[in-house]
Amino acid sequence: MKVLLTGATGYIGSAVTDHLVAAGHQVVALTRNAAPRPGRGWHAQLAGDTADPASLAGVVTPDIEAVLHLAPPSGDVDTDTAVVEALAGPLRGTGRPFVYTSGVWVLGATGEAKGVTEDAPTHPVDLVGYRPTIEQRVLAEASHGVRAVVVRPGIVHGRGGGIPALLVDRARKQGVPEYYGKEDVRWAMVHVDDLAELFVAAAERAPAGTLWHGVAESAVPVRDLARAAGRAAGILAAPQVVTVAKAAETFGDLFADALALDQSVSGAAARAELGWRPTGPGAVADLVSGSYRPVEVFGAPEGAETDAEVAAIRRLVAEVEHAQQHELVDRFLSLFRRQDPVWTTGHGKRLSGFAEIAAFTQKVLPGATAYATAVYDVERVLFLQPGVAAVNVRQQPVASDGSRITDRPEGRPFYVLVKEDGAWRIGAAQNTLAVE
Ligand SMILES: NC(=O)c1ccc[n+]([C@@H]2O[C@H](COP(=O)([O-])OP(=O)(O)OC[C@H]3O[C@@H](n4cnc5c(N)ncnc54)[C@H](OP(=O)(O)O)[C@@H]3O)[C@@H](O)[C@H]2O)c1
Structure with a gap:
């Protein structure tokens, strides 16, 4: 018409x-x-x-x-x-x-x-x-x-x-x-x-x-x-x-x-x-994680396809946040790829393989949010090749009302994500405390 x-x-x-x-x-x-x-x-x-x-x-x-x-x-x-x-x-x-x-x-x-x-x-x-x-x-x-x-x-x-x-x-x-x-x-x-x-x-x-x-x-x-x-x-x-x-x-x-x-x-x-x-x-x-929060994107052409991949990556990181904030062990573990993932905590503890990550999560996540939790914001996505992305995240500690806990340091999680069966999963992750 x-x-x-x-x-x-x-x-x-x-x-x-x-x-x-x-x-x-x-x-x-x-x-x-x-x-x-x-x-x-x-x-x-x-x-x-x-x-x-x-x-x-x-x-x-x-x-x-x-x-x-x-x-x-x-x-x-x-x-x-x-x-x-x-x-x-x-x-x-x-x-x-x-x-x-x-x-x-x-x-x-x-x-x-x-x-x-x-x-x-x-x-x-x-x-x-x-x-x-x-x-x-x-x-x-x-x-x-x-x-x-x-x-x-x-x-x-x-x-x-x-x-x-x-x-x-x-x-x-x-x-x-x-x-x-x-x-x-x-x-x-x-x-x-x-x-x-x-x-x-x-x-x-x-x-x-x-x-x-x-x-x-x-x-x-x-x-x-x-x-x-x-x-x-x-x-x-x-x-x-x-x-x-x-x-x-x-x-x-x-x-x-x-x-x-x-x-x-x-x-x-x-x-x-x-x-x-x-x-x-x-x-x-x-x-929180959409059109009002631009992300720096590298390694992929501008356009709807890249936008959709970035949106999917942000949804994954939002899932990390949700699972952490609500102490959902299984949900958190479902975000990892099964084959040889690695997770290094903000204090430098390296967990190698799915079984180690699962055992640690089961031990520390329940009760972890009694006094504080965190928000996770994707700041930068680098597409290394199709289906592989390096993602910089900003992690800020917050109280249950969402206000910033000022006397705790931020974290700077870095994820290597891989796309498997059409879904982004965490292949390798490292958190680093941002000390002033
Ligand atoms: N945004 C919302 O949340 C919302 C919710 C419910 C209903 N609405 C209704 O949806 C309609 C569009 O809203 P919007 O948010 O898109 O508004 P907007 O961004 O302010 O756009 C208004 C549009 O109308 C044009 N316009 C204004 N005065 C005009 C005039 N005298 N003659 C010809 N064109 C004129 C503007 O053209 P110029 O380029 O010349 O300025 C612009 O293209 C409105 O009727 C609004 O009340 C909006």
Whole structure:
């Protein structure tokens, strides 16, 4: 399809462009600024401003087979209504899709309800106050022969961007991770590439007059997101709750209110009825060891294949951390290759072969985390040859609340990993205490 996309330069729009192109569609990007932006994968570029609906007259030409409207609201209900009319009007009677982007904030705080579905009443926070009106205006186009669809994304993460990047930035600036409102507040989350796939699915096959939640994780505790954001910022400290009034000094009243929303939102309908299959990492993992934490990579060409190998290596190291933190002996041992592995501890004890590593682990791991544990961050990956990687890890001692234990030295684990039967395993490992 030839798809007109508003918001194509934005965080979500960039991912939607990539996924539309990968699915064989052509993207016609509507941008405020007509200056050409090569390298974005667009088929064509048109100028138009969604704050000025008159500028949109004529942009939906007869060859446009779908319109995906991702540019944000203007703040004025009449302007946004006129934008919908300008973009959806030319599609009337064609059965072609018009997909409007709303957001789960229109649901307001969801209270005790778990996994609120698309048919729940809206209680929008002021920031998105009139958006349900626009949703209804869009859906009404179904009765005029437009395949009108609304997508409500959760809070979007991935590609190192979105609101989670703001949490990382705040942790870095404040020296402590923070989150807003109440201690037990939860956010509904979605990975930007999964959301982009949902937009493609909505354009390709969502029935007229339907509304979908773009949510992969219904209710993630924001405390966990904040702790993970702190880690992404290199700040190992217990997260602090900031009151809405205090947050408003930084973000303004409306955005502070929205950040404090406690929500549990279901994305099950899109999975069941559109065949949507979110595959991206969860938001916490993405912050701790994903797109918010770049790793130095050597010995392999840049590209999706190398990214996938690095992601798999990071998952292995995350498994090392998880097994250590939860004293899971068998899980830890399952991460080694069976043939002649070697492990040298931070104190220089060399364990040669699987049996020695297993006996030592069984002796020392149970009870090891009573007073302290550690976090493990991959810092550098050197691919020595396909299926063999040398990995530098930073290990920092932490207390059970995740805060750094300052009077213990860090470790500098070095792993030689090998890929066996499609999975990375530890072949040789050496830890070294980093003494100042
Ligand atoms: N990010 C989230 O977590 C999230 C969650 C739920 C819903 N949403 C909704 O998803 C949509 C996209 O969000 P995003 O995070 O991708 O935003 P974003 O990164 O800020 O991108 C906004 C895009 O809209 C374009 N735009 C802004 N004002 C425009 C105007 N007056 N005329 C034409 N284009 C204009 C921008 O183009 P320029 O290059 O000209 O600036 C940019 O391409 C929004 O409607 C947002 O409310 C986002």
